[in-house]
Amino acid sequence: MKSTKFLATALAASLALMMAGCAGGAAADTGTGDGSSSAATDDGSGGKVQGITDTEVLIANSAATSGAYAPVGVPFIAGIQGYLDMVNKDGGVDGRTITFLHTDDEFDPAKGAAALTKFIEDDKVFAIVGHFGTPVVAATVDTLKESGIPSVYFATGIGQLYAEDATTDAEGANLFPVQPLYRTEGGIMAAYAAGKFGATKIGIIYTNDDAGSDLEKGAVSQITSMDGVDYVEEQVAAGAADVSAAVTSIKNADVDFVIIAAIQGTMPTIVKELAAQGVGKDAITSYVNVSSAMSDAVSADIQGKFDLYGPGWVDYSTDTAQASLADFQANVDSQYANNVYAQTGWIAASFFVEGLKRLEGKEVTWDSYKAAMEEAPIQNPFGGTIDYSNGQRKGTQQMSLSKVVPVSDANPVGWEPVEPLQSIDALLGK
Structure with missing residues (x-):
């Protein structure tokens, strides 16, 4: 295995492309809505919910998996799917498996915006996980806020994601950035x-x-x-x-x-x-x-x-990180076993799943999920913790x-x- 010091620095270096976002061969959709997810409803107390049944949670993202950014986007998606496969093999979360829909947006803001609208309004997914690339995120962040849908991990560091005290979705309370924000x-x-x-x-x-x-x-x-x-x-x-x-x-x-x-x-x-x-x-x-x-x-x-x-923003020297690295390499497609972009996808999925785990045995709505994400700091599998409490939306801290x-x-x-x-x-x- 490569030295932990080299891996940590290599991940920071490789993520430069994602952060600059000037900033990613599979390409096509990996899934489509099958009608099994519930339509958007209200739980009676103002807690909107969609994309979740007793047996399934439906999540989605679009990312560039063709073109110039395919070397970033393809392994990023593989990392997300690898983590979800690991969770689903163990029975999912609270009896629910997690289904992940993905569309190739080619790093095009218009295509990313169209995909997001489809995910929210037609597929009625529960959350967006791993929103990808500065131009797409910048073009769609207002839509995310307006919809109120939980959105976990953004492959960019743009200022529109930053908030010190987000108490409403309009301020970004439904957004949970993980990568460093500028x-x-x-x-x-x-x-x-x-x-x-x-x-x-x-x-x-x-x-x-x-x-x-x-x-x-x-x-x-x-x-x-x-x-x-x-x-x-x-x-x-x-x-x-x-x-x-x-x-x-x-x-x-x-x-x-x-x-x-x-x-x-x-x-x-x-x-x-x-x-x-x-x-x-x-x-x-x-x-x-x-x-x-x-x-x-x-x-x-x-x-x-x-x-x-x-x-x-990563540290492979801890026992937690070493265990996470072993899990990652055992569950991700073998061609990405040492790919740092796949590791960022793994991080994205882990943060989303942590919110679900905190709701085991409880009612799952958008509001309860957001509250669960805020209740205690969340451990980055390859780094430190992020605290979303009191409306903090600062990314890596x-x-x-x-x-x-x-x-x-x-x-x-x-x-x-x-x-x-x-x-x-x-x-x-x-």
Whole structure:
């Protein structure tokens, strides 16, 4: 088995494509509604329910399983199905097996929106599990909120999924993100800057796209909540070839640490300019950039000048993760036994099933399911826990830390783990 450190960093690196979503050969639908699921009804107390009978729970998603994103989408779907197969072999949950419908949306927002409408209105599924890709999620998130359907796991980090206190579906109370959201990640990066590196003046360079802006918002929110910590910031255009003015401004501000709130297209340009101007301060960037391509692009420039760090959201070193990895490899299609995208699908299905398990012996409605998801933190099979209580919809709330090292045969990813999964409170000693 590959080393746990390498696997953790490799998963973070491979997920860069899903998060950027510029961000997935089977392709066709794996199922269609057979009329066995109940039509949308009310349980008498306002708790809407559909897609569930005494013997079945019906769930669905659309994802790109053909075209350029098939290498991501196909194993992602296989991971979801593998987890459900494992659960169904053991009799399902509370006597109900879980049926999973899937449609290939080709990463097309219009096709994804059409598939979602069909799932909700025609197939009448109970939940959407593993909503896939930034363009599709962005085009359909309002529909999800309006419908009120429980929606678990999104293969993107867009800000529309983030909420600190979602008390109604209109605010996203029916959405349960798992992957890191950019705003949450920005806050964690700021907590690492202050808690691990002792920074009291943080420089932020962010791009003017959604990813950069959300990372910046999260970082600024966290910084302003910490006593004795200040910041200066500069915005650059996404994809800019010249960021020298922004870097000069940050350099002249004499910061202790730099947050690079930018994804793949712009991050290397910023890092190279920091090195060229001799800024000499350690920096951190989004986990979307934790890939061999990114480390290879900047490692020679920063050697002997400063370290570049990036967060991650998995940890294979725990007993829980090792047991989960064994289950995964025993139940997923063998061709995906070491595929990190399949592992994310496994994570998505595990979070959905946990909500069902909490309702064993109880009435299952959309409202009761949402309450069950909120009642206690949920364990990521390959990582930390996520707390949805009190309307928190922040995605992953614990992240590890790696730093750039030269790509080599011994370390083909080019990132070396240096800190385990930690929450903002843990980083700040709370």
